[in-house]
Amino acid sequence: MEPTFKGGPCTDCRFSEVCKPKGVVTPQRFCLTQIAKRARTFHKGESLYRSGMRFSGIYAIKSGSMKLLHTDSKGREAIIAIMLPGELAGFDGLFSGNYRCALVALETSSACEIPSAEIETLSRQMPAVHRTLMHKTGEQIERSIDRLATTKRPAEERLAGFLVDLSSRYSARGFSAEEFYLNLTRQEIGDHLGVTLETVCRLLSRFETAGMIEFSGKFVRIKDLEALKKLTV
Amino acid sequence: MEPTFKGGPCTDCRFSEVCKPKGVVTPQRFCLTQIAKRARTFHKGESLYRSGMRFSGIYAIKSGSMKLLHTDSKGREAIIAIMLPGELAGFDGLFSGNYRCALVALETSSACEIPSAEIETLSRQMPAVHRTLMHKTGEQIERSIDRLATTKRPAEERLAGFLVDLSSRYSARGFSAEEFYLNLTRQEIGDHLGVTLETVCRLLSRFETAGMIEFSGKFVRIKDLEALKKLTV
DNA sequence: CGGTAATTTGACTCTTCTCAAGAGGCGTGG
DNA sequence: CCACGCCTCTTGAGAAGAGTCAAATTACCG
Numbered sequence A, B: 001m002e003p004t005f006k007g008g009p010c011t012d013c014r015f016s017e018v019c020k021p022k023g024v025v026t027p028q029r030f031c032l033t034q035i036a037k038r039a040r041t042f043h044k045g046e047s048l049y050r051s052g053m054r055f056s057g058i059y060a061i062k063s064g065s066m067k068l069l070h071t072d073s074k075g076r077e078a079i080i081a082i083m084l085p086g087e088l089a090g091f092d093g094l095f096s097g098n099y100r101c102a103l104v105a106l107e108t109s110s111a112c113e114i115p116s117a118e119i120e121t122l123s124r125q126m127p128a129v130h131r132t133l134m135h136k137t138g139e140q141i142e143r144s145i146d147r148l149a150t151t152k153r154p155a156e157e158r159l160a161g162f163l164v165d166l167s168s169r170y171s172a173r174g175f176s177a178e179e180f181y182l183n184l185t186r187q188e189i190g191d192h193l194g195v196t197l198e199t200v201c202r203l204l205s206r207f208e209t210a211g212m213i214e215f216s217g218k219f220v221r222i223k224d225l226e227a228l229k230k231l232t233v
Numbered sequence C: 001c002g003g004t005a006a007t008t009t010g011a012c013t014c015t016t017c018t019c020a021a022g023a024g025g026c027g028t029g030g
Numbered sequence D: 001c002c003a004c005g006c007c008t009c010t011t012g013a014g015a016a017g018a019g020t021c022a023a024a025t026t027a028c029c030g
Helices: A117-123 A129-150 A155-172 A187-191 A197-208 A225-233 B116-123 B127-148 B155-172 B186-193 B195-210 B225-232
Strands: A040-042 A047-049 A057-061 A066-071 A077-082 A104-105 A109-115 A179-181 A211-215 A219-222 B040-041 B047-049 B057-061 B066-071 B078-082 B103-106 B109-115 B179-181 B213-216 B218-223
Touching: A057 A117, A066 B218, A077 A187, A077 B116, A077 B127, A109 A117, A109 A179, A117 A129, A129 B066, A129 B078, A129 B127, A155 A179, A155 A187, A155 A197, A179 B109, A187 A197, A197 A211, B057 B066, B057 B116, B078 B186, B109 B116, B116 B127, B155 B179, B155 B186, B155 B195, B155 B218, B195 B213
Parallel strands: none
Antiparallel strands: A040 A109, A047 A104, A057 A109, A066 A077, A066 A104, A179 A219, A211 A219, B040 B109, B047 B103, B057 B109, B066 B078, B066 B103, B179 B218, B213 B218
């Protein structure tokens, strides 16, 4: 990394805002964007990290999508989160020192690694960097809490909520809120929501019949977002 | 806060280790134990903080027990966590700046507040304090992940897991692993596990009939911990 | 173009929920 | 100290939701 950093991987990244500290005016050279490695490509099924591995860094997802995968002692899989472009992943290892889950590409994707050594040094030296990380951590914790709060709700509500959540997250990152590719199998959607793949199938069919969504293969079009939101309440 | 602090609220706290940074030799005067306020008593149903309130600090629970309560827009309640003596609560507000949940005493309890202003100052100045907080945060995140991973599992497994978890947490804090008071109604246990109170009742009866537990009122005795563990796998 | 994996749908089963009624516990006030 | 009322707990019966098993169809990859 050059001391007088100019241009580089983050200059033309449309998500570079993600990595920049918010709320304070800071010299550019102290942003996370300065320490991120150039984006690497990961193919479908490839792991950025695995459960139990020593924490090596945070990943800023540039394109594609990832699943944060937890596997229990019996081999059962649960998808803790779906990560989209413009989001940061790796917090399951940031504090404990070892990743709790695996981060797996759902399609050909690219991500920048923000190495752990740099994180430690810079977040100690630069309050703004530290604040950015804390802010992102807060988002993660809130998201976990919100998901834990839905355990008692019926499958239909959880699935509707999942679609609404994806829509708003895509929208927040500058993508269409109505149309996107969902690179998950029915099994994976089920592993995320805690239901079987057959239930996911039936509910999606029901949503489609009701005119709320339309999908062909992996492509999803949300036709009536309000109706979906009404299901989640 | 006196510069030359001697004695004080933490000196004879049996849980003072909780608040002390681990893994490094640090002058005592830089521990969380230095900034904690003297314990306050909270009565059953009283809130240490409520959802939406500005983050005011972390709470070290000295005695009794608390529930971390999430309420959604429809008024449905979900208990995100049960907090026991010797544990820290308040991380749902530490990073975002506003508490996401309410922290409510389940019985007459006492807790020390570690005020937010002191946390910020001290964790910036003292790496050891910062490290302690990060370590505790890691525990919280891991716990959330582990609980999210159980959403698909049947009620019996979740309830058995809940009892095993309580047992090991009591045990870790120097209490009996086999006998404890569970100051939760069946409704609250259900709100924690995502099932109805009737299901909790039936399962507890089943566990009792099977000779795994014994309970009279709020008092629980675990008779066959291994059998319970086998149910959770 | 063939083979494998994913999806869809049906029929049936099982778990869990809902509704309901009765029993038990606890605190308050007489 | 007892009685009353309220809240909690327990248990049952029936309904609904979700799971399981199975087969047919479709999509995808090499």
